[in-house]
Amino acid sequence: MQQHATIAETSFIRDADLRPARRPRGRPIHRILVSFSAAYFAGALVTDTLYWRMLDVMWERFSIWLITAGLIMGGLAIIAYVIDLVGGRRIDRPAWPRVIGYAIAVLLALTNAFVHSRDAYTAVVPTGLMLSALVVIVLVLTALVAGALTNRHRFGV
């Protein structure tokens, strides 16, 4: 019993030791915005799938508004990120896997917004639906890959 508690304590201390010496001040705003945009893009995949199965234009309209909202949030996130980065506050250095992954997702979503602006069926099936799925896949992969990389080194989160 005694031994068990000691191990837990040790691992906690080791963890704490690996934190960067210079801690960024404050909480980066862009992370909240990124979460919002990711949720909007994931929502668009759901409504796209519903349109594909039901062919009710209501779902197609949900999709394009969700993608637009995601792009607005994404745009704000990029602005907030650049401000934090240039100002040197809150962020140490760019986490490149995250930045590149997210940039690809936003560019795909932008293309998807144009595809979704077509009229009727071809606004979604098949290109729009495929792009919506691709955006979500890129976002998930980015989170997994970048998460694995950044957690190991404990920087640039």
Next chain:
Amino acid sequence: MMHILKNARSAKLPRLAALLVAGLGLAGCNYEGGDPRKEIGANPPLPALQQYLVPPIQIARVAAWGNETPAVPQGLQVHALATGFEHPRSLYVLPNGDVLVVESNGPKPPINRPKDILTDWVTWFAGAAAKGGNRITLLRDSNGDGIPDLRTVFLDHLNSPFGVALVGNDLYVANTDAIIRYPYQEGQTSITAPGTKLTDLPGGPINHHWTKALLASPDGSKLYVGVGSNSNITENGIGAEYERAAIWEVDRASGAHRIFASGTRNPTGLAWEPETRKLWAVVNERDEIGPDLVPDYLTSVQDGGFYGWPIAITASISTRGSSRSDPIWWAKRSRRTTR
């Protein structure tokens, strides 16, 4: 089959490239139309179908004529009969030579998608968003010198009027949502009498193609109405297209109507061919799949004919006006691409 497969594969690469290029905001390919001299005859070639990210839009710049006039052959002359109208959209000449100018524009379209905001802006730039007068102005040129000596407000407080037709002493005005009948005596310069509704027409709430062209049959018993579709290509749902994209035949005595011809996306002009006495129509076809696709057309209209929208793309006169409206029959005959 092999031919189709080969085409499909070769089409993929440019499409992917266009996707990437346009994604970076550098869109631009195949924006020019084909040679108009080739696009005539009974079976004109159709260009390949394009799926754009940013469809080509050429905005006509709004410019006043000033002192300029169109150049015409010797012996003829062109000059403005009158100016200063509020969005004049159609003309009707009364039997005594009085000219009716219908000053009108459509109701403000709803914003259903982000694209509608951009479309509004583009159409505003082209002057299409100007406020309509919702009235009909009468011009009278008694001495025939080309300068009207009388200009009066003939009918006021209308609802996006477009078509006008006179049968005897009954003057019909096709508002965007109803045909209204007014009493008219020859020589009258203004109508103050309240109108009587003959029948409702498909109007709001979307009312994408709002103009209602109007034509009376030679014997005056029927009225023909051009009713445009409620969308470019059914993007507002097929339910919004009920009795639209069609030419109506309205019984003048009862106001009852039937669909005379369907599949005519936006029949903006109707007329009788004087020799064959057949109904003809100009039809505005769909946008955003290429500069020359789908071609707008002028056609004679068959009773019960179906003209393609929204299921088929064809330029062939043999298929246009077919009594068939089942998609599979059309799919076999419409040509999506031609060489």
